[in-house]
Amino acid sequence: MTKMVRVRNLSFSYDGHPVLKNVNLDIEKEDFVAFVGPNGSGKSTLMKLMIGELVPDSGELRILGTEISEFREWSRIAYMSQQVRSFNYSFPATVKEIIAANLYQEMGFFKVLNKKLEEKVESILELVGLEDYKNKQIGSLSGGQQQRVFIARTLVNDPELIFLDEPMVGIDAAFQDDFIDLINRLNKDLGKCIVMVSHDIHVISKQANKIACFSNQNVFLHDSADFEIDEIYGEIGCQKRIIPEHQHINGGDTDA
Amino acid sequence: MPEVFTYSFMQRTFLVGNIIAVIAPLIGVFLILKRLSLIGNTISHIALAGVAMGLLLGIYPVFLAILFSVLAALGIEKIRSRFNDYAELSLSIILAAGLGIAAILIGMLKNSTGIMSYLFGSLTIVSTQDLYVVIPMAIVILLVIFVFYYGFFFLSFNEKEARLAGIPVRFLNLSFMIIIAVTVSLSMRIVGGLLIASLISIPVASALQLARSFKETIFLSVMAGVLSVNTGLISSYYLDLAPGGTIIIVNILFFLLALFLKFLKKRGRV
Ligand SMILES: Nc1ncnc2c1ncn2[C@@H]1O[C@H](COP(=O)(O)OP(=O)(O)OP(=O)(O)O)[C@@H](O)[C@H]1O
Ligand SMILES: [Mg+2]
Numbered sequence: 001m002t003k004m005v006r007v008r009n010l011s012f013s014y015d016g017h018p019v020l021k022n023v024n025l026d027i028e029k030e031d032f033v034a035f036v037g038p039n040g041s042g043k044s045t046l047m048k049l050m051i052g053e054l055v056p057d058s059g060e061l062r063i064l065g066t067e068i069s070e071f072r073e074w075s076r077i078a079y080m081s082q083q084v085r086s087f088n089y090s091f092p093a094t095v096k097e098i099i100a101a102n103l104y105q106e107m108g109f110f111k112v113l114n115k116k117l118e119e120k121v122e123s124i125l126e127l128v129g130l131e132d133y134k135n136k137q138i139g140s141l142s143g144g145q146q147q148r149v150f151i152a153r154t155l156v157n158d159p160e161l162i163f164l165d166e167p168m169v170g171i172d173a174a175f176q177d178d179f180i181d182l183i184n185r186l187n188k189d190l191g192k193c194i195v196m197v198s199h200d201i202h203v204i205s206k207q208a209n210k211i212a213c214f215s216n217q218n219v220f221l222h223d224s225a226d227f228e229i230d231e232i233y234g235e236i237g238c239q240k241r242i243i244p245e246h247q248h249i250n251g252g253d254t255d256a
Numbered sequence: 257m258p259e260v261f262t263y264s265f266m267q268r269t270f271l272v273g274n275i276i277a278v279i280a281p282l283i284g285v286f287l288i289l290k291r292l293s294l295i296g297n298t299i300s301h302i303a304l305a306g307v308a309m310g311l312l313l314g315i316y317p318v319f320l321a322i323l324f325s326v327l328a329a330l331g332i333e334k335i336r337s338r339f340n341d342y343a344e345l346s347l348s349i350i351l352a353a354g355l356g357i358a359a360i361l362i363g364m365l366k367n368s369t370g371i372m373s374y375l376f377g378s379l380t381i382v383s384t385q386d387l388y389v390v391i392p393m394a395i396v397i398l399l400v401i402f403v404f405y406y407g408f409f410f411l412s413f414n415e416k417e418a419r420l421a422g423i424p425v426r427f428l429n430l431s432f433m434i435i436i437a438v439t440v441s442l443s444m445r446i447v448g449g450l451l452i453a454s455l456i457s458i459p460v461a462s463a464l465q466l467a468r469s470f471k472e473t474i475f476l477s478v479m480a481g482v483l484s485v486n487t488g489l490i491s492s493y494y495l496d497l498a499p500g501g502t503i504i505i506v507n508i509l510f511f512l513l514a515l516f517l518k519f520l521k522k523r524g525r526v
Contacts, residue, residue: 051420052419053416073422074419074420074421074422075420075421075422077420078420079417079420081417087413087414088289090464091289091413092289092464092467092468092469092470092472092473093409093413093469093470094468094469094470097409097469097470097471098413100406101406101409101410101413101421102410102421103406103421104406104407104410104421104422104423105421105422107406109403110402110403110405111403111404111405111406111407112402112405112406113406135468135469137468137469157421
């Protein structure tokens with residue numbers, strides 16, 4: 001079976017400042033992978049490499065079986081950026097228009113909404129609890145509501161591989177639970193592959209089946225079953241660390 | 257029928273005027289929201305150089321204006337997509353180059369009365385030949401915008417992420433630049449090369465004060481464009497004012513009105 005993502009000896013630097021060195025990583029179809037690691041450890045950078053926004057310095061990167069430089073089927077992939085909310089707040093678009101734009105590939109000759117797609121927009125808005133905000137201007141929504149709109153936009157065109165860079169920032173506890181349920185259903189019932197950057201301990205321990213730790217410009221993949229939840233709670237009690245102290249087989253330390 | 261519509265040159269002027277009144281603000285919406293309003297200005301100065309060249313060589317000036325401005329537009333797109341951070345600066349330099357070349361060429365013209373109408377627009381110079389160029393091109397432009405409507409929408413909201421929605425980013429960006437170049441060249445006959453950038457941007461500025469959706473922004477911008485062009489043309493015919501200037505001033509009045517309406521709307525809510 002082809003891997004969703006296959007990374008071999010990948011290195012990347014910003015203007016000579018290395019961020020990732022010789023990274024290896026495999027993501028399988030049924031995976032829910034959590035990217036964890038301190039600020040600036042390269043989580044967002046690796047995601048941007050995986051969606052083709054950045055180009056690796058060296059190494060191999062395959063997405064859905066295709067070398068990234070040749071990959072063209074972008075609509076099979078969804079991505080929600082960490083900066084998703086830094087848009088022009090006076091942009092004159094409604095929630096519906098913002099979500100509809102992601103259905104571009106499903107539109108006919110004229111790239112406009114038809115009845116079927118309109119219903120799709122409505123049902124995804126229901127899913128994130130914003131059905132009453134369809135015709136509101138995106139800039140007039142609260143931060144958390146905007147975040148929900150972008151979650152809806154990410155999911156609306158039924159992607160196979162979903163990258164989420166800290167999607168839950170600013171979202172209230174009630175919807176966080178709904179959101180985790182939703183992501184879980186997408187992963188377990190609909191077989192979507194999820195890759196998510198998160199500092200949230202619940203996601204990491206309960207939902208994700210794999211954990212990718214970022215440290216020392218490298219990435220280490222673990223089975224989440226290897227992490228004991230009690231240990232994690234114990235750790236955050238006294239330190240601000242989310243992942244318990246642990247060793248990486250080929251060197252490196254989460255502290256770095 | 258009012259006298260103004262009985263002359264065939266005025267009929268041509270109104271026809272071309274209304275076509276421009278629709279497409280200039282329409283492309284303006286995408287241009288302004290991409291924060292690239294300077295591009296309209298830059299291309300219009302390049303187009304002026306094309307017109308001057310055409311007058312000098314005795315070639316149909318609109319043709320050379322289109323040629324010059326399309327080439328410049330493609331160059332601008334290349335610069336813009338590569339060095340986004342300093343796009344403004346490169347635009348200013350290209351604008352200056354266009355104006356410099358235009359000034360030199362205009363200086364070489366023996367009779368400079370012809371160029372004046374291209375600078376400030378005129379009611380009387382729309383020829384039948386112009387109609388054969390303007391009408392088909394306008395149809396193509398409208399078609400392209402509506403066929404790729406949500407593609408252009410996404411590009412103005414977030415160019416970086418448009419690719420992931422399966423939008424052909426490069427193709428649409430290039431098409432859009434060509435559309436701007438052609439629109440600017442076609443508009444010079446009536447509005448004038450120095451004023452066309454305002455017809456692209458001011459109706460949109462008015463619409464943005466009141467619109468509650470993207471669709472509404474387009475609708476209101478085009479309305480403001482059509483109303484201002486017709487008011488401008490009629491009043492310039494009866495009062496013997498320069499049409500381009502009149503159209504722009506009417507647009508400014510609309511903008512002030514939109515600001516006032518917005519103010520009323522806000523007060524009404526509080
Ligand atoms: N556009 C950029 N130009 C130069 N350096 C950058 C750029 N973006 C990130 N970096 C650097 O690359 C490193 C990794 O950044 P990245 O955004 O991938 O971290 P992260 O793990 O996502 O952190 P966070 O948890 O804060 O989101 C940081 O040291 C950062 O300073
Ligand atoms: Mg990050």
